[in-house]
Amino acid sequence: MLAIDPAARLARVRETSPLVHNITNHVAMNSMANVLLAIGASPAMVHAREEAAEFTALAGALTINIGTLSPHWVEAMEASALAAGETGRPWVLDPVAVGATRYRRETGARLLALAPDVIRGNASEIIALAGQAGGGRGVDSTDPAEAARDAAIRLARQTDGVVAVTGEVDLVTDGRRLARLEGGHPLMPRITTLGCALTGVVAAFLAGAEDSFEATVAALACYAVAGELAGEAARGPGSFAVAFLDALYLLDGEALAARARLEVDHAP
């Protein structure tokens, strides 16, 4: 089994406070910014085509989320993804509900062709992006992460990148390695855009990292442990959301060492 140290990578995020440029959906903007601030990163939401690519070059990493699309935004997404490639910034694609409409399928395919360093989605989204049947009816997954294992490995090899499938159990693969993470809390799908915000956390861990796979696994491990801690303090989704931001902010190496449950093996 391969060793990944989430605590060391979290400490690095807090020390460097990477600027994360997000072109994300309208629902997620506020909560994603709060999650990034809680973990120690510096978020910025910039989506106008007049400035998006210029801004990408100032940032440590980029995220692109197709949750609420419009033609102007798609232009900005493509320009920023290109700028990220040209300036060596890692970028993460979040293919929200990519299987739901023709517009999403087409936009997803165009962004996929620009080779994201990491793709993070639920099982339905990863399956849809890989071109298989299924795809879910909306933003919620109708499949467990395990069902997307083969699609994830194929996508990772196709993009020469990392694919993270998040759900009750998370899977991460770069086509050669495959990690499984447990943790989190059943209330997490009851709070909107926690998955979108996780995409931002992955980007924060990617900024300046040499191994995208390890950075992604570390980000997911921190998220899962914070979710578990928040769940212990919550009565419902309102108090969970509050406790989760506190838990991300207070997360330390001790809690990670005691609670992170992750296995890394060779991909089949």
Added chain:
Amino acid sequence: MLAIDPAARLARVRETSPLVHNITNHVAMNSMANVLLAIGASPAMVHAREEAAEFTALAGALTINIGTLSPHWVEAMEASALAAGETGRPWVLDPVAVGATRYRRETGARLLALAPDVIRGNASEIIALAGQAGGGRGVDSTDPAEAARDAAIRLARQTDGVVAVTGEVDLVTDGRRLARLEGGHPLMPRITTLGCALTGVVAAFLAGAEDSFEATVAALACYAVAGELAGEAARGPGSFAVAFLDALYLLDGEALAARARLEVDHAP
């Protein structure tokens, strides 16, 4: 008096977890999604004209909220309202501040012509939409719900739909029946977009329901009881918002039976 069982209808929402398609304003998107998740529904915010109508056909119900308009969105609103009509999906109109500007009055009139199944607004908005004087200065109502009773009944008969006027006391009418609901909490108008989010809850209760009037009354009863419970745990609007999401999530038949205060009679 006619009998409506909010608990049975809430149980049905939780069992079926209807996908609610929302074209809502930028202020409300996040909190509306959280309210819908807390009550057990599955929210999606999709407003691009390139995909809105296609998405409506996947959903169990649609909401259209004119809080933050733009020409592209108005096109998407009309296309989705038409798609809802063609595919038999119920839809709810939320005419935010419809009396405030010419653009809102015109957009409100165009959407009204597409015959929403339910209109939910505060008294000033319902009065303005019905073409009477008044209309309030912004998103807050300057009139009690009772002042909009006749406008609501007229609108309901005109659209052959349901009109809900929310305030300290709520009124619901389908032109034949008239319900009055009490409950909630004085802090509710101090938290932004709780009214917008209620429009989503009404849509969740409408999905698959045979009687739109009864579904609307049940949705409002659940909201009022959750508001009352949240108020008992709150020090101010911050803790109220947290406690309200928890209360929606934890709401059960017992609390509804003990606290729901609603009367249904024939409309005058």
Added chain:
Amino acid sequence: MLAIDPAARLARVRETSPLVHNITNHVAMNSMANVLLAIGASPAMVHAREEAAEFTALAGALTINIGTLSPHWVEAMEASALAAGETGRPWVLDPVAVGATRYRRETGARLLALAPDVIRGNASEIIALAGQAGGGRGVDSTDPAEAARDAAIRLARQTDGVVAVTGEVDLVTDGRRLARLEGGHPLMPRITTLGCALTGVVAAFLAGAEDSFEATVAALACYAVAGELAGEAARGPGSFAVAFLDALYLLDGEALAARARLEVDHAP
């Protein structure tokens, strides 16, 4: 030293509940609305060029925030700023990350030319807007407020308005007077858009006020005391945000008298 009474000005906001028209960024809309409601004002977010200027004339004050720009919005911003000038409404400019891209610098310069009554930003933004070097990498300031003192005084004299530089210590100047405020809490920069929301609070205090400088100082004093109170009840940024809204709502003259720390002198 000059005397300013924050409690009297807060009481006035609560009595008159001014309608504050905000053209603000997508990240801030929800939290800004909640902050304005908590302090006792009535917020409205209206940014379509089809209605923005018309709406400005209904409001007591206007805020313009360049956090998430687009060409349509810039048109609305200019139209609303002009309408504010023509109808005697005070308006506040929030030049978010104005130094980061060419588009922001140009938009900032165009809005500056329309003579805002108040400009509120962090040190990096005020320095960038004044045309000096620096400017920060994103929305977070990389300079302390004191570093922007001269830029602030120059900007205030140039616009014949007030400039507020917020940070660990806040500075406010109208070119003749200079106030320094302490307070707040180290967690405040860890919650997104608290600065944007403060711009709204400044506008609420400006509505109907004769002295923009005094109104701005009073708004900042209330914010700083509420932040201090919230910090005492918070474990992290999640619980801080909740406690802060409660503290704004519960803020009273006693807490202000005991805790507000502000000095006003002649500007150098």
